[in-house]
Structures are given as structure tokens and as C-alpha cells.
Amino acid sequence: MSDIQRQFRSFVAGLGASAWISLTRSVLSGKKKNEPAPIVQPASIAGRALTMVIAIMCFLACLTAGAVYMVNKSASAWFDDIASEVTVQVRPSNKADLEKTVTLVSLFLARQPGISKVAPLSPEESARLLEPWLGNSDALDAIPIPRLIAVQIDRSKPPDLAAIRRSLETNFADVVLDDHRRWQSEIRTVTRSLALGGITVLILVAAATVATIVSATRSAMASNREIVEVLHFVGAGESFIAHEFEKHFLTVGVRAGLVGALAATLVFLLLPLVMTLLGGGSLAATEFKRLIGTSGLDWPGYALFIVVVVVVASLCMLTSRFGVFRILKSHD
Numbered sequence: 393m394s395d396i397q398r399q400f401r402s403f404v405a406g407l408g409a410s411a412w413i414s415l416t417r418s419v420l421s422g423k424k425k426n427e428p429a430p431i432v433q434p435a436s437i438a439g440r441a442l443t444m445v446i447a448i449m450c451f452l453a454c455l456t457a458g459a460v461y462m463v464n465k466s467a468s469a470w471f472d473d474i475a476s477e478v479t480v481q482v483r484p485s486n487k488a489d490l491e492k493t494v495t496l497v498s499l500f501l502a503r504q505p506g507i508s509k510v511a512p513l514s515p516e517e518s519a520r521l522l523e524p525w526l527g528n529s530d531a532l533d534a535i536p537i538p539r540l541i542a543v544q545i546d547r548s549k550p551p552d553l554a555a556i557r558r559s560l561e562t563n564f565a566d567v568v569l570d571d572h573r574r575w576q577s578e579i580r581t582v583t584r585s586l587a588l589g590g591i592t593v594l595i596l597v598a599a600a601t602v603a604t605i606v607s608a609t610r611s612a613m614a615s616n617r618e619i620v621e622v623l624h625f626v627g628a629g630e631s632f633i634a635h636e637f638e639k640h641f642l643t644v645g646v647r648a649g650l651v652g653a654l655a656a657t658l659v660f661l662l663l664p665l666v667m668t669l670l671g672g673g674s675l676a677a678t679e680f681k682r683l684i685g686t687s688g689l690d691w692p693g694y695a696l697f698i699v700v701v702v703v704v705a706s707l708c709m710l711t712s713r714f715g716v717f718r719i720l721k722s723h724d
Contacts, residue, residue: 442604442644442648443644443647443648443651444648445604445648446601446604446644446645446648446649446652446704446708447648447649447651447652447655448652449597449600449601449604449652449704450648450649450651450652450653450656450700450701450704451651451653451655451656452593452597452652453593453594453597453598453652453700453703453704454652454653454655454656454657454696454697454700455656455659456590456593456594456597457590457594457696457697457699457700458656458660458689458693458696458697459586459590460586460587460590461689461692461693461696462689462693463583463586463587464583464587465690465693467579467580467582470579471579474572474575474576474579475545475547475572475576476544476545476547477542477543477544477545477572478543478545478553478569478570478572479540479541479542479543479569479570479572480497480501480540480541480543480560480567480568480569480570481538481539481540481567481568481569481570482494482497482538482539482540482564482566482567483536483538483566483567483568484536484537484538484539485565485566490539493564493566493567494512494539494541495512496564497541497560497564497567498510498512498541500559500560500563500564501541501543501556504551504556505549505551506545506546506549506550506551506552507543507544507545507546507551508544508545508546509542509543509544510541510542510543510544511541511542511543511544512539512540512541512542513540513541515537515539517540518537518538518539518540519537521540553569553571556569557569598703598707601704601707601708601711602707602711605641605707605708605711605712605715606711606715608641608712609641609711609712609715609716609719610715610719612637613637613715613716613719630716630717633716633720634712634713634716634717634720637712637713637716638709638710638712638713638716639709640712641708641709641712642705642706642708642709644708645704645705645706645708645709646701646705648704649700649701649705650701652701652704653697653698653701656697657694657697660689660693660694
């Protein structure tokens with residue numbers, strides 16, 4: 393327990409003079425002529441393979457975060473649209489009185505508080521809603537298609553839909569109010585499933601990054617064994633040695649993370665153009681925008697990439713720090 397406590401105290405103390413502060417100072421001030429060379433040489437740790445692996449991990453994490461953000465934003469827009477409108481169906485049990493019933497129901501709904509607009513759909517408009525499933529066929533004329541009434545709700549003062557439903561059932565026959573709860577439930581299920589899948593991908597990326605840094609830390613400690621032994625001999629503490637390693641891995645994480653984030657940014661910026669080129673025109677891009685609600689990320693979405701870079705770089709720093717402490721403890 394004492395070793396764990398000492399390690400935790402040294403970790404907390406190391407955060408006070410963390411590698412983030414050192415990195416920020418070096419970026420702002422630049423490299424000075426009289427500045428001593430780092431104890432852990434960059435060439436001994438960060439090869440191109442390690443940098444590329446971290447960049448790929450950050451790229452995948454940014455793609456996942458951006459995709460989940462776009463889906464959640466589109467789902468929120470769909471929820472707002474669905475919540476702002478309900479539909480009333482008038483079943484054609486008696487075609488002779490159908491138009492009269494539609495008119496009476498529309499007038500009844502227009503008088504209800506909380507309803508801002510009532511728009512009854514014509515028979516042609518109601519039939520066109522079925523064309524994506526049944527096609528444009530003369531058979532539609534023989535099908536008893538219910539008449540639909542689109543009802544727009546005042547969001548600031550929403551109506552009591554349960555009371556309106558009861559009033560419709562009491563005063564009119566074959567009239568049904570649909571508040572789109574089924575659609576809301578299905579959209580919520582799909583959104584949660586996609587978000588869960590995105591979180592799973594992010595966890596896998598984080599695990600792969602940690603495993604890569606652990607392997608790189610062991611390799612770095614092995615290649616710098618003589619340096620570490622000399623530092624121990626002259627009285628350098630474990631926190632000082634760990635800080636040198638974590639400072640370098642933080643720099644590698646930031647650089648590789650920025651490369652991955654930049655690549656992901658280019659993907660999202662070029663996404664509408666790619667959809668247009670591969671889809672045979674602007675129709676594919678239009679359908680894609682209709683599906684996800686937007687054809688690209690906004691500024692908050694791109695800001696997520698900065699968060700991903702910070703998280704990936706922090707994983708590199710903390711993993712190397714704990715890895716160095718663990719290796720040093722095993723040699724004591």
C-alpha cells in the first residue's frame with residue numbers, strides 16, 4: 393500500500409509541473425541555444441511507425457466522434473420536427489361525408505389552444521405519401537386512403553394532446569390522432585445504438601493507443617537503460633525520469649494527433665464533393681443530407697477533434713508515466 397501511495401503522490405506532484413506546461417512553454421518560447429539537450433533523445437523513442445500508429449488512432453477517433461456528432465445533431469432536428477407536428481387521420485368509412493368530416497375536424501382543431509396551424513391534405517397529396525412504397529399506380533385509386541390533417545403545435549404553449557384525442561374520439565367517428573410517439577421511439581433507439589457503437593470504437597482506439605505506448609515505453613527504457621542507470625547513480629528521482637519520458641511522449645501524441653485530426657477534417661470537408669462525384673450528381677448529396685440532416689460538420693463538431701487530440705496526447709503521457717514508474721519499481 394505504501395508503494396501505491398508514494399506513486400500516487402508522485403503522480404499528483406508531477407501534474408503540478410506537468411508535461412503540458414513544459415510543452416506549452418517550449419512552443420511559446422521556442423528552442424533556446426543554451427537550453428540543455430533532452431535526456432531522452434527523440435530518435436531513441438519516437439520512430440515513424442509509432443507516430444503513424446498514433447496518427448491513425450486519432451484519425452479513427454475523430455471520424456467516429458464526428459459521425460456520432462452528426463447523427464445526434466440530425467436526430468435532435470428530427471425530434472424537434474416530430475415534436476412540433478401531429479397528424480390526424482380521417483378514415484374513409486363513408487366517402488360521401490369524408491370531405492365534410494375533414495372540414496369539421498379541421499375547424500375543431502383550429503379552435504383548440506396550443507395549435508398554431510391546421511393544414512388538411514388533399515387526396516392527391518395523401519396518395520403521394522404512399523408512392524415510395526406502392527409506386528405510382530392506378531391501383532391507388534381503388535385503395536381507401538385515409539385523409540390526413542397536418543397539425544402544427546405551438547411549442548411555447550403545447551396543447552393537451554390526450555384531451556384533444558378524447559374529444560376527437562367522442563365527437564367524430566373513424567378519426568385518429570397520431571402524435572408520432574412510435575417514430576420518436578425508433579429514432580431514439582437508432583441514435584442510442586449508433587452512439588453506443590461510437591463509444592465502443594473510441595474505447596477500442598484508446599485501448600490500442602495505450603497498448604502501443606506501453607510497448608514503446610518498454611522499448612525506450614531498454615534502449616536508454618544506461619542513461620537511466622546513470623541518473624539513478626547521481627541521485628535523480630523517479631518523478632524526474634518519468635517526467636522526461638512523458639514529456640517526449642506527450643509531444644509525439646500532440647504531433648501525431650494533429651495529423652490525424654487534420655486528415656479527419658479533410659474527410660468531412662470533402663464529403664459532399666465525394667458524394668456528388670460517386671453518386672452521379674448532386675442528387676446523392678441531397679439524399680445524404682436528407683438522411684443525416686446535414687452534409688458536413690459545424691464548428692462545434694470540429695472542436696471535438698481538438699478534444700480528441702488532447703485526450704490521445706494525455707493517454708500517451710499518462711501511459712508512459714505509469715509505465716516508467718512500473719518498470720523502475722520492478723528494477724528496485
